[in-house]
Every structure is written in structure tokens, then in C-alpha cells.
Amino acid sequence: MKFEEIGEFKFIEKIKRHILTYRKNNILKGIDDDCSVFKVPGAKKLNVITTDALIENVHFIRDKISPEDLGYKSLAVNLSDISAMGATPLDVYICLCIPKDIDVDFFDRFYQGIRILLNKYNLNLLGGDTSSSKSDLFITITVFGEVDEQNVIYRNGAKPGDDIFVTGNLGDSAGGLEILLNDCSISTKDKNYLINCHNHPKLYITESEFLTKNLHPNAMIDISDGLSSDLLHITSQSKVGAIIFEEKLPISDSLKKLSTKSGTDPLSYVFNGGEDYKLLFTTPKKYSEQTIKYYWQKFKLPLFKIGVITKNKKVISVSQTGDVKKILRKGWDHFKM
Amino acid sequence: MKFEEIGEFKFIEKIKRHILTYRKNNILKGIDDDCSVFKVPGAKKLNVITTDALIENVHFIRDKISPEDLGYKSLAVNLSDISAMGATPLDVYICLCIPKDIDVDFFDRFYQGIRILLNKYNLNLLGGDTSSSKSDLFITITVFGEVDEQNVIYRNGAKPGDDIFVTGNLGDSAGGLEILLNDCSISTKDKNYLINCHNHPKLYITESEFLTKNLHPNAMIDISDGLSSDLLHITSQSKVGAIIFEEKLPISDSLKKLSTKSGTDPLSYVFNGGEDYKLLFTTPKKYSEQTIKYYWQKFKLPLFKIGVITKNKKVISVSQTGDVKKILRKGWDHFKM
DSSP: OBHHHHHHHHHHHHHGGGOOOSOOTTEEEOSSSSSEEEOOTTOSSEEEEEEEEEEBTTTBOGGGSOHHHHHHHHHHHHHHHHHTTTOEEEEEEEEEEEETTSBHHHHHHHHHHHHHHHHHHTOEEEEEEEEEESSSOEEEEEEEEEEOTTTOOOGGGOOTTOEEEESSOSSHHHHHHHHHHHOOSSOHHHHHHHHHHHHSOOOOHHHHHHHHHHHOOSEEEEOSSOHHHHHHHHHHHHTOEEEEEGGGSOOOHHHHHHHHHHTOOHHHHHHHOOOOOOEEEEEOHHHHHHHHHHHHHHHSOOOEEEEEEESSSOEEEEOTTOOEEEEETTEEEEOOO | OBHHHHHHHHHHHHHGGGOOOSOGGGEEEOSSSSSEEEOOTTOSSEEEEEEEEEEBTTTBOGGGSOHHHHHHHHHHHHHHHHHTTTOEEEEEEEEEEEETTSBHHHHHHHHHHHHHHHHHHTOEEEEEEEEEESSSOEEEEEEEEEEOGGGOOOGGGOOTTOEEEESSOSSHHHHHHHHHHHOOSSOHHHHHHHHHHHHSOOOOHHHHHHHHHHHOOSEEEEOSSOHHHHHHHHHHHHTOEEEEEGGGSOOOHHHHHHHHHHTOOHHHHHHHOOOOOOEEEEEOHHHHHHHHHHHHHHHSOOOEEEEEEESSSOEEEEOTTOOEEEEETTEEEEOOO
8 A cells, every 4th residue: 555545644553563662661752742752860851852854845845935934944843842742942953855956055044044943942953964865855853852840741631621722823824825836816915924824933932831830731732733633632642522612713814814715714724724833732721711811921922712621532613603513633524413 | 056066065064154052061062973962961871862864866776675674774874873972872763754656565664674673772762753755765763872971982082093993894885885786797695795784784882882881992983974084084073193004904705806896996995985884983002902802702793903093184094015095085095195
């Protein structure tokens, strides 16, 4: 069977049986979360590692993103995984496989994008690997970080009754991608906003550190594959269900305008789009109001309460008119209750 | 200027100015060695990280290597970098970018090759990333390891008067590659030996741990780019010179037979071939004899003393007849003394 027939998620299930952990003692989390989490003997904190690839013509098209934004985004997607554990990024390793015809100046600009984040979060860039490629540009980044043992947040800690939050608008990145690929007759301002959401996502590293230290959520993930897919990671690993209130989902005016023009339901971007890099987390209902309040006081940014965790294992969305849909991985179908 | 015009080494020099280390306190080595070396606060040992990519049609041709050997080799080249620091590998992360037409069974076999090394060295496989690729197969592996602070070995510690050692035959991997690409009329036994050296290199992890704990070499590197290139890493970073005695270089009979048939000087394979993954290290002359003896007693393997470190910065090779050549990166030219 070919990789394209089986798809990424089934492929991962298939190769999971090869996963081995010989020295289990120091390993708190291997596969099945945004980062691995482990304890170095004697260390005061836990450490985390994540690695992610960005591939030309799969994750980006070279003439649709500036080299600066490509550098920024390549590192950002990895830092987002670190923030989803409540952790602090420390050291960065960059592996580049470079087509021979690419201009060296491209990488001066690429590293300028990288440096924006190195500077902002005081990160060490400690090396990597550089090679030629016969075809596309491949970028693999590895990030090493740390987190206090009492603050680490996994995907599997959601409890029935928890409120579900996201840290910002959903679907904008998918909207930006659609404009890059197909264009669409909306205003330049709306286009630029959506494209910027796709090429230069905001990170929530400081915000995540604050949340975990002060208001310890029960479960957290970053939305890289779309709300449906990432919510299902939390619910399946926490062995719970969820109800999402569609009217509570934060959707930008720009995305609404794009949806009207393209005739696509904005919720399709929200649930299936991916690459938003907002944090999705759950926290006990009794802490919800103070979570919103303290977060606003600190960052002047809103948190969006979009649903609740339930005891039964159904993962559903409810529309303003009371229609109920089952949320499926990378899609959601009408579901008769 | 294009990447192919500037080449990998000049490219690395060019992007080095983007390297940043904000938190220098805990970093013992960033770029410029086989691994980064850093201290996790409170930890009893130092930790190391390395990351390396294997790229289809650059580092391997898919129908010239079995999936098992490709898995083995992809991890082996990373573990070799860990051994070159005197360190012990612990955790492995595998990033795969997979062409859509590739068969899923390929990866069952690929992971069987990976598991040989996971089993042998008790390594944890803790995750990575999986994506599709529009073109070639890309494999990036990251390895995390540890080393006692008193045992870590850098490239920059070689001292004038040190003897220079390698842990096995050189040039065999390049010979194997030549057979894979061009074939050559030597015996099947010789062919198989050389191809196996290329596709399934022996590692020296346990041997490196023994050497560093018992006989602490001054400088060490693994030979991935060829003796000339890797020796020059040691001499330039240690600010010393070196004399290599060509007659002392360990060359297999199979490579000699290939050289005769192909009309290529065997030293060309040795100096410029690369991918041998033998350890190249220097140790004070007074310890040289016991190093050879203890190593033999422990592993029943020979060590090859191939030269000496000198105070002047010339890096040369001397033939049996007294001809002197300057060793250049990826090549060596005749040099008039």
C-alpha cells in the first residue's frame, strides 16, 4: 500500500509498533504529544524536545512566502509545540537541504526571519546540518526546552466539566492559504491580514508560560492540524468527549468576508484548516472566569471559551440554531442525536 | 550566488554570523563540533545533541540500498557523531518526508534497520515528524545523549606531539559507492565487503566510551567527510599541524583490488571518500602504546597509528619514498617543502 493511500495518521499508527523506550524511568512522554518530555538525572526541571519539517510544495510554495517569513515560520511551528507543553524554548538546531539553484542571499534573508524569534525569546542557535537537495527545499528544526515539573501540560489531562479555550481567531491561516493559491476579490487589507496569519503566525510562548504557572490548565495542544483534529487528540487521549459551541468560535471579519466571496462555510476553515498555531486548552470551570481576567490584565488579549469537556466520549459541535454535528478528524459530519 | 557555486563549507561560514548564543553559561560547544554540548542546571553529566539529514539522490539512491540498511545507516551516522564526543546516545527522533508513491512496507523494513541499533544500544525512540514529499525521500534524525564532564572530547584539543589514530580501514565506503554507481570487475566477495562498508557502517560507540573513560584522547572526530576534511577540522580548530604517514594508513585488500581495476590511487578513496565513520583521534605519545594494548585486550580490534600532531600549522602526508604532499580539504596536492 502506498503512503498516499494510507495517509499520515494511519501511517503513524502503523509505525508506532516500532517505538521503543528501553529506559522508561526518565521518560514522562514519548510519542503522542507536542514534545517528548524527559528528566535528566539531577536536573531541577523537566526537558522537552520537538522536531518538525517544512517541505517545499507541501508546507510552502517558495514564491508565495518571503524568505524572512519562511525562516520565521519554520522556527515558529516548532516553538509553538514547546509552548503547548507549557515549556520554555532554549536551544535551536536547523537542518537545511538546499536545491542547487537557490540563491545564497535567500538564506541571509531566511536567517533574518529566524533571528526575530531568537532575539525575542533569547534562544541559542547551536547548529544543525546543511546539505544539497536534488529537488525541493527541506527545512527540519529541532528545539530543546525546559519546564517545571508541576507546570508541564499534556494532551491527556482534560476532565469532564472543564471549559475549553482558544487563544485567538481560528481559520485565518487557511483563509490566507486560499488567497495565496486562488486569490479572491476581497480588499487588500483583508487579504494582507489573512496572508500574514498564514505566513507569520503569532506565537503564545510567554502567554503559555503565564497560564501554566498561574492557572495550570488540565490539557493543552497547539492548533496545527485544525480545530477538529487537534481537539480530537485531546479528547481521545483524555478519554473524554467535548461540545463546541459554534457561535463562540472566534472568527475574524476578514475570514467572514472571504467566506462570503468564496462561498465556503467559515467553519470549514476553522475546523479543517490548520496552521493557526493558537493554543487550545481546558481548565476547570471554577477557574475559568479568573483565567480570562488575569490573562487580559497581563496581556491585553482575549481568551475565547468555545466549549466544554464531557464525560461521554462524543465530540460534537452545536450551532446557534441547535443543530448538532459530530466532529471528525479533518472534517465534521452531520450527526443525528 | 547559487548554493552549488559557493559549496557547503563556504555556505556554513557565511551563515555562521547568524549563530547566536544568548545564554552562554550552560553552553560548552555550539557549532564547530560533531554535537552541541550543554549543561542542564543541576544535572550530573553534560548532554549532547546532534542532527543529520540523509537525502535521496544526494546521500543514497533508493534502489542501491535495502530499506533495512537505509534505516540502519540513517541512525548510524547520527550515533557516530555522538561517539565522536565520547558520549553515550540516549534518545532518538526521526523525521520522515515521504514521496507519495513509496510503499508503506518500505518503512516496516526501514524501522527494522533502525531497531537493530535501538536494541544494541538501549536507545529510546521518542518521536519525530512524518510528512509527505513532492519529490525525494528525506530522513532527518536527531539524537540526544550524555557524557561525563571529564570525558567529553572536542575537535580542538589536539596537542603537538600527540599520535594520531584511526579505529579501522579507510576508503572502503567510497569504494563501495563506486561499485554501486559504476560496478567494477572484482570478485563478488570483495564487492560485497565494500558495498557493506558503504551501506552498513560499523559504529564505535562502546569503543569510544572505553577510550574516553580509560585513555582520554585530546581530540576526536568521526570520519564522515573523508580523512583530509576531518583531519583539517581537528588541526584548524586545535591550531596545530599534522603529518600523516601514508604507509601506515589501514587499507583493505578489497579496496586495493578495486583500485588496481579502476586505476584510481587507493589514497584518493582514503583522503577524499568519506562516510567511513571510523573515529579519528589524537592522544599523547606516552599513552599511545597502552592505548593500543588496552583497546586490543578489550575489543580484539586494532587501532592504527597513522601520524603525529605538529606545532607548525602545516598538514601534510608523507609517502614511503619520502614524497610530501599538502593535505587539502577534500583533496591533497603535491607540495614542495
